[in-house]
Amino acid sequence: MTTALTIEADPYILPLPGPDSLVVQDQWISASNTHPNSRYGDDIWSMGPLIDKPGDSIHKIHWRKCPAALRSEFQRIIWVLINGELRPTYVRERGFQNRGRDGVVSMRDNILQWLKFARWLDRQDVTQLRDCTVEHWRAYAAKCAGSGCTRDHALTVLRWLSDLWAFDQLSISPCGITRPPWEDEGVDDYLPAQTGEARGENTTEPLDPTVIGPLLTWSVRMVEDFADDILAAWAERRRMHAAVKATASTREGLAAVRAYLTPLIDSGGLLPSTVSRMHGITLAHHYVAAVTGASWNQVHHFVSRRGLLRLTAQRPGPSPMQVPVAGRVEGRPWREFMDYEETPILVRHLATAAAIVILYLTGMRPQETQSLRSGCCPDPEPNADGSTPRHLIRSHHYKNVRDFDGRHISAGEERDVPWVAITPVVNAIRVLERIVPEGELLFSSTHHDVVSQRKHHGALKRASLDRRVEDLVAWINQEAAAQGLPDQKVPADPHGNLGLSRLRRTLAWHIARRPGGLVALAIQYGHMRTALDARTSASYGNRGRRGFHGELDVETALAAAQTAARLRDAVAAGEKISGPAARRAIIGATSMPRFEGALTTPKAAAKFLSRDGLVLFDNPDSFLICAFKRDTALCEPDPGATSPNQFACQLGCGNAVRSDSHARAAREHADRLETKAAHLPQPLGDRLRLTADRFRGLADAHDAAALDAEEVIA
Incomplete structure (x- = not known):
């Protein structure tokens, strides 16, 4: 029998709670947390005392969802999960979990799976956890494996189920549930077959260029042109x-x-x-x-x-x-008058537009944006020479933030390196600061509930913000029609709803693939690439990890891989190429197959991009491919750069490569310039004709020097 002496000798053992015991013990509650704590005997347990992240919902455990016969035992183990820690020896033995105590979101997912298991046991007429046998474990694992879930998800479920047994061992009075068989036999035989589903960090689709263009245009227009009218009407x-x-x-x-x-x-x-x-x-x-x-x-x-x-x-x-x-x-x-009844709707759309501007033009994660507070982006003091430094945004980050013992910190921590903000972002923050009180969250749920002003917790939640984006798109399309601007409507995106998490990936996509600026405010892409390549900003947007660098590396590597594949297909189809880097380009294109399908993580992407001289970057604005080699590049890349400054592409660069397709595109562009020149005043027309002649000269030079792949390699 376990005694109080056992608890004293083993600090991982927890006593039995009583009906009035707090659900979350004091040592796990931060000093700034004000959420009410539940009692063990309550029908609903709030996990609010563990939640300090502004954008998180308050998770609750509803005990009516647990079968009555098993309820008391599951309450005991879940209480231990909330307040206990796995022994380090157990964590090391398992290998698949590197910490003894997880964050509240992981706890919630764990608990939901346990309650699902409890309902399954109840249907098997199991009324005590000690009656759960190895065969029950195997049957439930087979049910999970056969449910159509991925192998990775099935592995996560089995880990959660192992936790049920592990945390039961930490109670002074264990329920006695049997150790899952995969803990002794290995987990592979209990998992579905690998299906080759996409893995890594690159599964989020970027927004289509035809979508982000008008969406960003209208968002900036709301912030910079309409905000004063809307906020005056709101007041x-x-x-x-x-x-x-x-x-x-x-x-x-x-x-x-x-x-x-x-x-x-x-x-x-x-x-x-x-x-x-x-x-x-x-x-x-x-x-x-x-x-x-x-x-x-x-x-x-x-x-x-x-x-x-x-x-x-x-x-x-x-x-x-x-x-x-x-x-x-x-x-x-834009309005004949401001309407009393429309004003709350406009305030809501204005805040959503500000969120889009901030998220898209910084590369922040949604949870980082949700934590921003009024005053996070002060106006900088002028330098001694009279110049004005860039605005900096002080913010918190949350991903992988842990204390010295490896425990997740729900409140996150302030970044050592702030975000750099260009003018549209600063304007968006200033608009939000006019909506919320000083020092308040910029996306405070209470203050963005513009009609009822209910006392909601923290910041607007992701689901709410995602709905607001869809509402804003509907309003934009209605407004574009009313203003006689049908070409500025936001079309439906091929990949579905415009979730906020897609904006970060979209920014990386455009920095990597549209350096010339085919989307509104594309100067930001140049700004971001410059900031991200500078040695002084090696930690831009991150802290001790790759942060947005990783996102950008993945997108840049994918774009380069597609360029290599297109060049390989073009020369195989008989196209000729020219340029001082033609031989390197052929070698880079033919070496691409060994990298295909392996560029979905920052580590793999960085390794791919580090092959100086063999990575190919398409530059459609200059009608060439850049076989980027730092030492011969004329675009003045920063030391250590793995990609060119494509917006600063220079004639005569030793990295240039052209194909027959580029030459044709250059001539077609020259023809368009000639047509446009015929309808412009002479000085402007002459300038366009000179530019057209230059592009035709590039195409003629290609035709004179072009070779097929075999001749280039020889």
Whole structure:
């Protein structure tokens, strides 16, 4: 029998909790955490005391989802999971888990799997965990393997199930569940066959260029052109709303309501309307009360007496406010007036647009953006020479943040190296700082609940932000049609919803593949490449790990691999190539097959890119391929760079390679320039003709020097 002496001798053993014991013990709760703690005897356990990350939801354990017969035993083990740590000896023996205590999200996933297992045991008529036999374990493992899940997911599930046995051993009174057989026999025989599914970090699809272009254009337009109008209207709406709440009913107020609405009713005019969840389209009570100086009740009684609900639905109209409109679209005002009822919707879209600008033009992860606070990007002090340094964003990061004992830190930690912010990002932060109080989270759930202002926890959650992006896209398309700009609509993305996690991958995609700038604000791609290649920013966007560097390396390597594959196919089809680096390009293209399918991790991508002189980069704006070799590059790459500054490509570079396809494309471009020149004033037209002649000269030089692959290698 286990005694108190055992607990004292073995610090990993936990005592039995009582009904009033705290679900989360004090040593695991940070000083800044204010979430209420549950009691062991409660029907619902909150894991809030373990959650310090602003963007995380408050996870809860609902014990009604656990079979009654097994509930007490699973409560005991889950309490040990929440408050205990696996022994280091056990962790080392298993090999697949390098820490004794996990973060709250991993705990939640573990618990959900345990409760699923409990319900399965209940269906097998197992009412005590000591009655769970090796055959039960094998049957459940076979069920998981046959469910159609991947091998990796099945392995994770078996690890979670092993934890059930391991944490049971840490209770002063273990339930006695049998050790899973894969702990002794090895796990391979309990897993489904490997299917070759994609692995690594590159499974997130970038947004299509036709999507990110108008989405970014409208997001920046919202932040830089419309924000002042929207926030002024929002301030006026709140003032009007507060005035209505403070207004008592008077005879003068009722007379004002009658004088305002009766002419509209009698003349057949439009009535100021809003959309109610209960009544659908109805009269805008608060707006009418505000403009007439009446109380809300007086407006309500007048509407009821005159039967205006049905009439308003038939004749819905706007609710104009006396707020100046300064924003412009294509040189004309974007609104005739700011509408009382539309304003909360516009504030919501404005905040979403700011999130898109920040995420896309920095490369932050969504969880890092969610943790930003007002004041995170102060205006820099001028340098001694009068120049102004770049704005820097101080933020927290969370991935793999652990204490000295390897325990996950839910609150994350501030980056040693801040993010660099260009002007659109700074403007987006300033807009958000006008929405939330000083020192508050920029995406505070409470302050971005613009209508109800409910006291929500932390920052807007990922699911909520993703929904807001879809809502913003719908609004953009509606607005583009209304403004007569159908070519600025955001089309449907081939890969589905526009989740925020896709913006980081999209930025890496465009830096690697569109250096010339075919998307709005493409100067940012040049800025990012410059910042990421500089020796002084070796830790840009990361701390002790590759961070955004890794994302960019993967995308750059994939782009280079595709360039090599296209060149290989082109020369196999009979195309000729020219240029001082033609031989290196052929060698690089033919060596590509041994790398294919292995470029989905930063480590593999960095190894691929380190082959100086053999990595091929397509530059469609210069109509060439760059077989990048640092020492001969004229684009002035930084020391240690593994890719060229494609936006600074120079004629006469020793890394240049052209194919017949590039020569044809150069001539076609020259023809387009000639056509355009014919419709421009002479000075501009002459300049375009000179450029066209230059491109034709490049094509002619290629034709004169081009060789097939065998001749190049020889």
